[in-house]
Amino acid sequence: MIHMAKAHVLFSGGKDSSLSAIILHNLGYDIQLVTVNFGVLDSYRHAEETAKIIGYPHKVESMDRELIEKSVDMILKDGYPGNGIQFVHKQVLEIISEKYDVIADGTRRDDRVPRLDHSEIQSLEMRKNIQYVTPLMGFGHKTLRNLVNNYFIISEKESEELLKSDYETEIRELIRQRGIDPLEYFPKHIQSRVIGLKR
């Protein structure tokens, strides 16, 4: 099998971005994990740890803090996080697409946000001359649960206790810094992080 190009995988340290990287590696891609950071918290350190566990090179891409400030404005105005998170993700893809040829993320079949629709994907790929790949898009939640159990040892905790390297972590901190309780916008939910490999 010939080597494929390098795939840059947007990486939060969670099970979905981890599994996406593994699928692409199995297909012959060189993997470069990329965690974006907006300078609010050094939350990328969690992804850094997970990257070591799953064994792929990892780097941090610093993004303009203004982007996540704008996302927080949207969330506070809307009263719910959907549009704000969607906005950040699209902006991140636009920026990352200027630098890399093959870009992947862990979007799943049953995810609602962040998620690009088909015409947004085609527009991104054509405008930037890149390939955008979402290896989990054909997998439902039951299948993914089986795959995740098969590959990973997972730590599951309440979102307030488990720090990840996703958009939500920095967004919540920024809301807190504005003197507002982020729980009003992000109700408690179970977060998961990959803490070991079963292979």
Next chain:
Amino acid sequence: MIHMAKAHVLFSGGKDSSLSAIILHNLGYDIQLVTVNFGVLDSYRHAEETAKIIGYPHKVESMDRELIEKSVDMILKDGYPGNGIQFVHKQVLEIISEKYDVIADGTRRDDRVPRLDHSEIQSLEMRKNIQYVTPLMGFGHKTLRNLVNNYFIISEKESEELLKSDYETEIRELIRQRGIDPLEYFPKHIQSRVIGLKR
């Protein structure tokens, strides 16, 4: 890594269903290739050959000829094949779902038919208590072209010359048997079949 369940992959002998099987095998699934046949032609033999090449067990599932007759009725009435092919694929999934737990096909991100939408997938999974998996759903045509070139030696010919084991092959034969030129409904296009592995 623990073994996953068995995945039944709907298999035409083409590059998409072949690549879908490889992705699932890489993820730890036991693979069973399944070619459906409506008794019009023994076109499943082409898939049988390709199955040997890619190295997974293969079987034929006989379907009621009435199904494909109904599909041909729809195609002749519509003047184009989209709805008729969509109809057959949905019926096949309904029938196969009675027998197997994990069912996959080669639907790609940029495919229009046959394709189940999100609510149809969820309905199928819940009604039949199965998992329906489309491993190529997150991959665009450029990425798939690279992957296919990486894995397979492909034979590409005009659709009239290259016999595959897909719905179209038996549908075209049935239209011909009704005294109509299938080219009126399926314009010439390039078909491809996997004839070797590059590994």
